Amino acid sequence: MASPYAQELQLASLAVQRAALITRKLLSAVDKGALDKSDASPVTIADFAAQASIIAAIHHVFPNDEIVGEEDATALRENPVLLERTWELANETHLDNEASEALLHTPQTREELLDLIDLGAKGNCTPTSRTWTLDPVDGTATFIRGEQYAVCLSLVENGHQKIGVLGCPNLRASGFVAETLVDRDGHGQLLAAVAGHGATIQPMGPGALLSSRPLEKIPQITDTSAVHFIDTQAATTQNLEVHGRVAASLGAPWPNPVDLWSAQMRYVAIAVQGGCNAFIKVPLSKEYRSKIWDHAGGMLIAQELGCVISDLEGRPVDCSQGRTLAGCYGMVVAPASVHQRVLEAVRVARGL
Incomplete structure (x- = not known):
């Protein structure tokens, strides 16, 4: 997808794919009984770790950009056990392709992780800003049930969306979309768009970005x-x-x-x-x-x-x-x- 935002799109796609791996790893821990599904902590850890991972990647390359994230690090600063679990998840999850992972920064200390999360909590979109907006887990209730959720990242310039990247770890490649119809064999799908350049879809994986294909235009109905x-x-x-x-x-x-x-x-x-x-x-x-x-x-x-x-x-x-x-x-x-x-x-x- 040739566009003025090629670097931003590649970085955003890799960052979302790595964050999606973080969320899937957390769900695997729940499935294996390592974490209690009835406890709110799995959702909390996934939110915090994914937000820290994405902001680390974006802020390292574009340090002057604003970032708007859903979470702040107050709960982690007050709960050492929760912080340690979040740190381990964010620090130990990497893409298995060295060249791709090298494009992404990872928090080096617990304090950096906390500061990166708070960076998102302080950000704003204004009529003159260049701002990344992110939701590390959109659909927390369905996430913990192993249903549909999304890892979301967008770039907004001067109030206008320029890039959108959504990682959907449980989305099948095609067909009817429902909470319980999930991708059991792969890593889900990644959808992306650049303003004025259409939208694409590609399977997610554990390493380098896989090939994408254009999404078809929505039929323009009259009835x-x-x-x-x-x-x-x-x-x-x-x-x-x-x-x-x-x-x-x-x-x-x-x-x-x-x-x-x-x-x-x-x-x-x-x-x-x-x-x-x-x-x-x-x-x-x-x-x-x-x-x-x-x-x-x-x-x-x-x-x-x-x-x-x-x-x-x-x-x-x-x-x-x-x-x-x-x-x-x-x-x-x-x-x-x-x-x-x-x-x-x-x-x-x-x-x-």
Whole structure:
């Protein structure tokens, strides 16, 4: 994928692949009984170790870039046992290809690991910044159950997404996307996009990056009954009643069989045409705003494949407002050909 961001894309892809290995190693420990699945610590260790690993790689090459990460290191500073487990996981997980691993930095001390995690906690997206946003494990509840989750990294410049890389350790190469339909034989899939250059998918592995292929554009439908919404029926922040009214007014199936907890995995399911092509998010609270790391990167992939993404007023999503999508209330994601009709259905269903 020839682009002005070739170095950034390679680094981001390798960093996400290594972080994905960290999360899989942690899940293996749970499966083997080394860690208690009912305890929150496996998720915590995976979040911290993956965030430290990714930030180490990015900050070493681009020390002047801002980084926005979900976690801070307070819990590790207060819990020596948790710190030691996180240190071992982050420090001992490497790509098995020497040339690829040589491009990635690894924390050299526990204090460096803590500082790198906190670097992400302090970062911001502004209208003039070059900022990497990351979510080390998007879909923590499903991660611990061995279902779908994503390791997410994006580059935002001056409020605009430039690169999106999503590592999906349990995603199969093709077919219907569901929580329990996981890749049992490989290391999952990595999706990537560069603004203006389309999107790709490639299998992940333990070493060098494997060959990628372009993702196909999303069909531009005209019949709204062909809108297949992805949703999260277990969500506690979304107005599912309004979602259902929107689907009914469009003649779209509801609820659609594709139901994923991870926000980033919803973009993935659309991108791989895994049984859905749209989603909406009507918050229950007027004050609710999404975190930027739950959407940046995934949004770019969907946009590059033919989706339009807006807030509930039809405005483009602004990625320059800090650590949340502060100017974006709710979301409408749909193929460009029907986005306006879905948006209007949402307005009617909300009683506007």
